[in-house]
Amino acid sequence: MADPMRIRAQASGGKATVRVLMSHEMESGQRKDAAGKLVPAWFIQEVTATLNGKPVLSAEWGPAVSKNPFMQFAIKGAKSGDKVAVTWKDNKGDTRTDEATVS
Amino acid sequence: MKTASTLCAAAAFALCTLPALAQKTASQGIDEYRAMLQDGNPAELFEAKGEDLWKKARGPKNATLEKCDLGKGPGVVKGVFVELPRYFSDTQRVQDLESRLLTCMETLQGFNVAEIAKTPFGKGEQNNVTALAAWISAESKDMKFNLSQAHATEKNFYEVGKRLFFQRGGPHDFSCASCHGEDGKRIRLQDLPNLTKNPGDGIGFAAWPAYRVSNGQMWGMQQRLNDCYRQQRFPYPGFASDATIALGVYLGVNSKGAKSIAPAIKR
Numbered sequence: 524m525a526d527p528m529r530i531r532a533q534a535s536g537g538k539a540t541v542r543v544l545m546s547h548e549m550e551s552g553q554r555k556d557a558a559g560k561l562v563p564a565w566f567i568q569e570v571t572a573t574l575n576g577k578p579v580l581s582a583e584w585g586p587a588v589s590k591n592p593f594m595q596f597a598i599k600g601a602k603s604g605d606k607v608a609v610t611w612k613d614n615k616g617d618t619r620t621d622e623a624t625v626s
Numbered sequence: 627m628k629t630a631s632t633l634c635a636a637a638a639f640a641l642c643t644l645p646a647l648a649q650k651t652a653s654q655g656i657d658e659y660r661a662m663l664q665d666g667n668p669a670e671l672f673e674a675k676g677e678d679l680w681k682k683a684r685g686p687k688n689a690t691l692e693k694c695d696l697g698k699g700p701g702v703v704k705g706v707f708v709e710l711p712r713y714f715s716d717t718q719r720v721q722d723l724e725s726r727l728l729t730c731m732e733t734l735q736g737f738n739v740a741e742i743a744k745t746p747f748g749k750g751e752q753n754n755v756t757a758l759a760a761w762i763s764a765e766s767k768d769m770k771f772n773l774s775q776a777h778a779t780e781k782n783f784y785e786v787g788k789r790l791f792f793q794r795g796g797p798h799d800f801s802c803a804s805c806h807g808e809d810g811k812r813i814r815l816q817d818l819p820n821l822t823k824n825p826g827d828g829i830g831f832a833a834w835p836a837y838r839v840s841n842g843q844m845w846g847m848q849q850r851l852n853d854c855y856r857q858q859r860f861p862y863p864g865f866a867s868d869a870t871i872a873l874g875v876y877l878g879v880n881s882k883g884a885k886s887i888a889p890a891i892k893r
Contacts, residue, residue: 526671526674527674529670529671544666544667544668544670568890586729590668590842593665593666595665595666600706
């Protein structure tokens with residue numbers, strides 16, 4: 524199981540700013556290991572976010588995104604107490620979902 | 627400068643902002659880049675891992691580290707980081723955070739710490755020691771360094787650390803002081819703090835452990851010192867060896883009063 528994400532969501536002025544830190548190797552598939560063999564690609568492919576269960580964001584990511592990626596976005600109309608959930612899925616089929624409450 | 631401002635006064639405001647941007651120095655650009663990184667410091671991921679490790683029963687003795695004494699009594703984590711390295715009466719040694727963690731992992735959890743000390747950085751249990759150090763340092767964020775010099779051994783370590791700092795050697799005849807002994811030096815775009823005095827809040831000793839964006843690695847102070855020696859082409863000092871701890875005492879005592887920002891984020 525992958526390590527948990529860190530999600531912070533703060534409401535102000537009719538929108539909530541969500542900051543997400545994901546723990547992932549994001550291996551590009553271009554690097555070689557000490558033995559000269561290609562390190563297989565391993566990266567997050569799909570990112571989705573929901574507000575109280577309703578989808579608000581979906582993104583397709585590729586191998587160019589950095590290791591331990593940081594993502595920030597704003598949700599219009601989100602209030603304090605709302606639940607924001609973020610899910611990622613990588614190219615090995617591993618997935619992780621974490622939830623945070625808007626403050 | 628003078629002609630630029632005269633031109634600016636004559637031209638429309640929107641046009642004036644452009645030359646101002648172009649005049650930005652490289653170090654200002656780097657500062658902006660660093661400010662952008664501050665928001666999502668992946669060191670937080672290591673903090674979370676370290677906190678879990680602290681509370682998790684592990685090792686041959688299947689015990690947690692919650693009874694570990696880091697200097698302020700068993701289990702106390704808050705505020706210990708800014709007083710390390712210090713003398714511990716149970717081991718009769720001056721220890722820094724990472725060597726003290728090894729002691730606890732040996733006595734409480736039954737790990738073979740000689741084996742861990744020999745493990746290369748970034749592998750196996752070394753990763754766990756770094757994560758623990760990241761969390762413990764975070765618990766003292768914004769506190770001021772205040773290392774004890776009350777014990778004779780602590781004073782001794784300071785003097786040894788000072789000598790090591792100025793000791794030249796290796797194929798380049800380098801010492802720590804070659805890079806960190808004067809104000810206003812830099813390597814490429816990295817400002818080099820003057821570590822012979824207090825370099826200021828969150829600089830030098832007060833900024834490690836830190837996450838390095840360029841290689842995606844979390845580094846503790848031990849690895850930082852190890853890398854300094856690598857750059858000097860010295861043989862690697864042993865992990866948690868007295869030499870590295872003595873250097874830590876020298877840097878830590880010099881940083882007295884500086885605010886800790888660890889775990890920091892670096893280029």
